Amino acid sequence: METDRHIAALELEAQLFAGAARRTDLDAPVSSCPGWDMRGLVRHLAEIHLWAAAQVANRAAKMWVDDLSELSAYWPDLAVFWPSDTELIDWYLKTNVNLVRELTSAPIDLECRTFLPAPSPLAMWARRQAHETAVHRFDAEHAGQTQASFDPEFAADGIDEILSAFAPRGSTFSIESTGTMAVHTNDTDARWYVTMAPNGITTTGEERPSDVTLIGSASDLYLALWNRGDDSTIEVVGNQDLLDSWHHGHRVRWS
Structure with a gap:
């Protein structure tokens, strides 16, 4: 799959994830992630989106951005750990929009830290975040007693x-x-x-x-x-x- 299709999938899966989270009590256990509840799952995916966006924004740097407090230097309005339950899912969606914006605005020859083999750093982050979101969409839908399925390609x-x-x-x-x-x-x-x-x-x-x-x-x-x-x-x-x-x-x- 091409990078633009991974980014489109990232957007779609985020909407499906958020929809599943809204239909389920935030205290509901997520059986496919033992020890987590829906609230923790939403927080986790938002944090991962912020972390990934920070790596892309930290262009050409030879260091990871991996502390929550460091994220405030990039997006102070999103660095709220954690929003109230009534604001949590909307906040999650904002972190997704922010990640998509960083990916779509990044140059094709982006240089940043990566941790998996891929044709380029941009391709790696787009692919990884698309599948991170998709798998957690399954978790959210499963917690709400519905079954996720995915496009074959x-x-x-x-x-x-x-x-x-x-x-x-x-x-x-x-x-x-x-x-x-x-x-x-x-x-x-x-x-x-x-x-x-x-x-x-x-x-x-x-x-x-x-x-x-x-x-x-x-x-x-x-x-x-x-x-x-x-x-x-x-x-x-x-x-x-x-x-x-x-x-x-x-x-x-x-x-």
Whole structure:
């Protein structure tokens, strides 16, 4: 997907997320994020939007902006931690608008800190924030007893991000089983082959022998690989232990 489409998805997913949050009590537990309630989820995503926007705004700098107090130097009107419950969701939407504005106004050759491989820093931040928002939209809708689904192309892009960008980073996975997991979407042409071993994870699009194959819609596989949803919606052929190892071991980290 191109960067402009990621930014459009970021805007759309934010609206859907906010809508789900408005329909649900802020004290409602978010079962897909154990220990969180809806209030905490909204705060988290707003904070992440501010953090991401600060990295983009901090152009060409060789340092992270990662403290809430630092954000006030960029957008004092948004650096309110935390707004009242009656203002919280509107405040969240303002942080999204602010992030979109930073992304759309950034130069194509933007230089800033990143933490995932991508064609450019701008592409990385747009993609990462689109999928951050989409996954938390699922969390918000699930908390409100509704089921999220995603466009096949967007979901396949999210699968690629987690398998090709996040998973190979050495500090993100605790290996319990070793072998190769194939991921086949049945509504796009996308395929991935993920080899898990004690020395790390490698992902390729080139076909290779696999110990387990996951088959399903891009949307269902996207949710399964993000440890959301229900594995009963996908077909698992082969060694279930490898999928269990993924579920138990995968943790998203930015450093």
